Amino acid sequence: MGKFIGKAVKRREDARFLKGAGKYTDDIKLPKMTQAAFVRSPYAHAKILSIDTSEAKNADGVVAVYTAQDGCGEYGVPCGWQVDFKNGETMREPQHPLLAKDKIRHLGEAVAIVIAESLEQARDAAELVEVDYEELPAVTDPKKAMEEGAPLVHDQWEDNAAFDWCIGNDRAEVEAALENAHHVTEMEYINQRVAPNAIEPRSYIADYDVNTDKWTLYTSTQNPHLIRLLLCAFVLGIPEHKVRVVSYDVGGGFGSKIYHYTEEAILTWVSKEIGRPVKWTSDRSEAFLTDAHGRDHVVHSKMGFDKDGKIVAHLTDEYCGMGAYLSTFAPAVPTYLHGTLFQGVYTTPLIHLNVVGPFTHAVPVDAYRGAGRPEATYLLERIISKAAKEMNMDPAELRFKNFIPPFDGVKESGYQTQVALQYDSGNYHGTLERGLEMLGYEDFRKEQSEARKNGRLLGVGISTYIEACGIAPSAVVGSLGARAGLYEVGHVRVQPTGKVSVYTGAHSHGQGHETVFAQFVADKLGIPMDDVQIEHGDTEQVAFGMGTYGSRSLAVGGSAIIKSIEKVLEKGAKIAAHKLEAAEEDLEYAEGKWTVKGTDKSISFGDVSLTAYVPHDYPEGLEPGLDYSSFYDPANFTYPFGTHIAVVEVDPDTGKVDLKRFVACDDVGNVMNPMIVDGQIHGGVVQGIGQALLEEVVYDESGQMITGSYMDYAMPRADDVPMIETDRTVTPCPHNPLGVKGAGEAGAIGSTPAVVSAVVDALSHLGVTDIQMPLTPQRVWKAMQN
Amino acid sequence: MQISTTINGKTYSHDIEPRISLAHYLREILDLTGTHIGCDTSGCGACTVNLNGMAVKSCTLLAVQADGGEITTIEGMADGNTMHPIQEAFKEHHGLQCGFCTPGMVMTAADIIKNNPNPTEEEIRHGLEGNFCRCTGYHNIVKSIQHAAEKLNS
Numbered sequence: 001m002g003k004f005i006g007k008a009v010k011r012r013e014d015a016r017f018l019k020g021a022g023k024y025t026d027d028i029k030l031p032k033m034t035q036a037a038f039v040r041s042p043y044a045h046a047k048i049l050s051i052d053t054s055e056a057k058n059a060d061g062v063v064a065v066y067t068a069q070d071g072c073g074e075y076g077v078p079c080g081w082q083v084d085f086k087n088g089e090t091m092r093e094p095q096h097p098l099l100a101k102d103k104i105r106h107l108g109e110a111v112a113i114v115i116a117e118s119l120e121q122a123r124d125a126a127e128l129v130e131v132d133y134e135e136l137p138a139v140t141d142p143k144k145a146m147e148e149g150a151p152l153v154h155d156q157w158e159d160n161a162a163f164d165w166c167i168g169n170d171r172a173e174v175e176a177a178l179e180n181a182h183h184v185t186e187m188e189y190i191n192q193r194v195a196p197n198a199i200e201p202r203s204y205i206a207d208y209d210v211n212t213d214k215w216t217l218y219t220s221t222q223n224p225h226l227i228r229l230l231l232c233a234f235v236l237g238i239p240e241h242k243v244r245v246v247s248y249d250v251g252g253g254f255g256s257k258i259y260h261y262t263e264e265a266i267l268t269w270v271s272k273e274i275g276r277p278v279k280w281t282s283d284r285s286e287a288f289l290t291d292a293h294g295r296d297h298v299v300h301s302k303m304g305f306d307k308d309g310k311i312v313a314h315l316t317d318e319y320c321g322m323g324a325y326l327s328t329f330a331p332a333v334p335t336y337l338h339g340t341l342f343q344g345v346y347t348t349p350l351i352h353l354n355v356v357g358p359f360t361h362a363v364p365v366d367a368y369r370g371a372g373r374p375e376a377t378y379l380l381e382r383i384i385s386k387a388a389k390e391m392n393m394d395p396a397e398l399r400f401k402n403f404i405p406p407f408d409g410v411k412e413s414g415y416q417t418q419v420a421l422q423y424d425s426g427n428y429h430g431t432l433e434r435g436l437e438m439l440g441y442e443d444f445r446k447e448q449s450e451a452r453k454n455g456r457l458l459g460v461g462i463s464t465y466i467e468a469c470g471i472a473p474s475a476v477v478g479s480l481g482a483r484a485g486l487y488e489v490g491h492v493r494v495q496p497t498g499k500v501s502v503y504t505g506a507h508s509h510g511q512g513h514e515t516v517f518a519q520f521v522a523d524k525l526g527i528p529m530d531d532v533q534i535e536h537g538d539t540e541q542v543a544f545g546m547g548t549y550g551s552r553s554l555a556v557g558g559s560a561i562i563k564s565i566e567k568v569l570e571k572g573a574k575i576a577a578h579k580l581e582a583a584e585e586d587l588e589y590a591e592g593k594w595t596v597k598g599t600d601k602s603i604s605f606g607d608v609s610l611t612a613y614v615p616h617d618y619p620e621g622l623e624p625g626l627d628y629s630s631f632y633d634p635a636n637f638t639y640p641f642g643t644h645i646a647v648v649e650v651d652p653d654t655g656k657v658d659l660k661r662f663v664a665c666d667d668v669g670n671v672m673n674p675m676i677v678d679g680q681i682h683g684g685v686v687q688g689i690g691q692a693l694l695e696e697v698v699y700d701e702s703g704q705m706i707t708g709s710y711m712d713y714a715m716p717r718a719d720d721v722p723m724i725e726t727d728r729t730v731t732p733c734p735h736n737p738l739g740v741k742g743a744g745e746a747g748a749i750g751s752t753p754a755v756v757s758a759v760v761d762a763l764s765h766l767g768v769t770d771i772q773m774p775l776t777p778q779r780v781w782k783a784m785q786n
Numbered sequence: 787m788q789i790s791t792t793i794n795g796k797t798y799s800h801d802i803e804p805r806i807s808l809a810h811y812l813r814e815i816l817d818l819t820g821t822h823i824g825c826d827t828s829g830c831g832a833c834t835v836n837l838n839g840m841a842v843k844s845c846t847l848l849a850v851q852a853d854g855g856e857i858t859t860i861e862g863m864a865d866g867n868t869m870h871p872i873q874e875a876f877k878e879h880h881g882l883q884c885g886f887c888t889p890g891m892v893m894t895a896a897d898i899i900k901n902n903p904n905p906t907e908e909e910i911r912h913g914l915e916g917n918f919c920r921c922t923g924y925h926n927i928v929k930s931i932q933h934a935a936e937k938l939n940s
Binding site: 010011013014015016017018019020021022024026027029119120197198199200201249250251252253254283284285509510511512675676678679682683684685686687709710711715716717718719721723724747 | 803805806813814817818819820821822823824825826827829830832859860861863864869873876877878880882883884885886887888889892907908910911912914915917918919920921922923924925926927928
């Protein structure tokens, strides 16, 4: 702990947000800016017979109308991860066109863009574009998409599989162990499709300047450099050094703003065509139809136990919908970010997972808060809770019995799983013990049985999750099919006055980097926080970066900054030694100054900075300046873990679930700012609760979305949830300099199964063993009647 | 159509298209971009402003309906550089993350406290029902409003 590290420092970014002075993309207005509206397909699957734009082109205020025929981005949007078939066949990767040319493959796919002087004129004119479609049968369910005779999403292949992949031990060996198991628990369910719903809709402004031959793209993205790279190298083929991508304030991401979306590329192309800036901001209906969704797994799983309750084998088959095209990370989500977590926190000796990733006539899925790990956790934690009931054991006891013993990753080595990864450090007993204590588990069980006598339905659900974040070691992910490195860049520029500008490739869209990063920079340099400025989100300020997702900002981005700080201090020591006429090894650095050990001779950080830029009296052969950039490629993922416990009461008459308590004891390694970590946990937990109780994207048989607005798609509101009771244990990450693991997704990963298990627990005496998410009153009531 | 309004103490008069929403008028014509638009069905509450003493969702109110009205937006809450006690409480209790729902939350919080100076946790949660936050899980927003109410009453 330093002066700032570990302290609940209030956020420096708050004032602008609280005064309404944030700078979100839609708040930006450029001179001569035009507005765009898209013409989108009302069908999920259709042939485009003709498009007539003549009337729209002549409408008031219209600047231009473009369709695929106009040659915008002929290569389409690429996928960033290749997951091949287990038989060696290459992943099937269809072209993802910017505008649909001959065929529509999901509801809301864009067929034309209309540009006008005002938004109203653009929208009015979009109504005038005549598209003649021939509607075709659609399939949106991932398992049905693999049935014989299912409508083909891409008819160049004989079926809808993008890949068919497996991980873990030999299938036959796992099957044999299940045959011989004392008890086998089986589950079949759907981990439903959900919509991320950042409250700020996606928004883009492209501005091509003919005089400089440069583009600027303002975009609500989580990773501006990645967008620039994809845009330039793959989609439009424009020169990277002439493109600036800027992402100022972004109103939430949750994964949905990682990906390179077609609209970003279309606008960039259009701006050059019309020679003026062009803006498009999604409305909420468009967001439901076009933002990448999450989850969408159809699961069948079996877990075997010996007579003492030890897990002996786990076998799972999943169909994980990809949607109509492969979004940036989509193939990795149900495979390498999912199957690699099937060890959970347990000593399971034999594991096999098979995943078929079918195309469906639905909007593409991609990483959504947790990305593959919530789906893995849901399966493990539900099946273990179900097994405990079947074997008449306490769900906490069954977990304790199967936990991997504690290891710190330093004295004890990391834990090698059956599914490729090696965990860094963990103490799974610790968070469960603390979680049970926070809840008062034994007292609750007494209360529950008393309540039952009075007809009240109380239940408790436990989830002991692990996740992999701080993504990721480039060589490892490269060997797993990633087409990019996943390091981060941290640039520390010490100004002549000793003030420090830090440029990070990580991107804040709510996480509070401007505060947290300044906390550890100030501590490491021994200077006031006010002397540190954190900059992000502009490719012309920040040399390079991979952005923020996978709870990586601090573990990877923070480590890159630390590397640069070390270089600054190393050079600073040389300058200080020269000025103090001492040997470098005789100096020590503390509280912002170098001191000759055992004397009162010292020189401040500010004086050394000034000397570096005014090098009149300076070490021979040393370059002036104090300015370092570093790339940090992590040695491993980080593995936060924890225990989440939900307490619910079910209304016996209506089936409505009242979430009475939610306890979270998480271990995210060292904590830089506990206020911010708690905030991340609260938000993540409630997103997970949303999936358990409320949220589901529903398509009908023809591929129409019937949950396409906030009137139809239920998300948690303030009165749906209680206060979240949080605590922590601390098991530092052994392989990064701050010892941090990441906290952005943990809440959403752990919470969902805890809530569902609590509801099932409340109804277990009625014979209920599982209920399909989301646990609407209707579903719960029906389960009670059966 | 011609409309006149008083917004954050300043008088405005404009000839506008009758179909534009109050949110659009504030953002596009007056450049008061603190009022945000997160949906098109009054579901998210990011566009909440105060009109004639009442919290309203400016995305589903026509600007012409506000003719002659007195409006406070998020930009009118602070007194120069001194934040309103509700804004202060949000900062103190980490009641915001990405900041996008925040203006609507602050405007709604002001309305909750105005109508009920000592709200219980349940009353605050009920009062926030029309505002989505996807970041905070509402925990710290509720805490912020509890503390703001205490401060405003002291």
